[in-house]
Amino acid sequence: MQIVEEIHIRGHEPRPVNELYPNLQPDSELCSDMSTFLPLPSGEFLSVHRELPSASIADWRDQLLIWKIPHS
Numbered sequence: 208m209q210i211v212e213e214i215h216i217r218g219h220e221p222r223p224v225n226e227l228y229p230n231l232q233p234d235s236e237l238c239s240d241m242s243t244f245l246p247l248p249s250g251e252f253l254s255v256h257r258e259l260p261s262a263s264i265a266d267w268r269d270q271l272l273i274w275k276i277p278h279s
């Protein structure tokens with residue numbers, strides 16, 4: 208495989224696991240909450256983000272977002 212494009216989504220940059228998910232074991236490896244990224248024919252893109260509620264690590268939830276790319 209090879210990287211063909213990169214995208215930066217402010218607020219979803221890779222961060223240490225323990226910063227993004229404080230309920231998990233202490234870990235300084237980098238991760239992101241974004242689990243899936245898919246371009247759409249309209250020029251927008253869809254992303255899926257993993258959320259860990261503060262009550263239990265067994266209650267992972269996914270959040271689906273659709274983004275519009277600003278034109279400069």
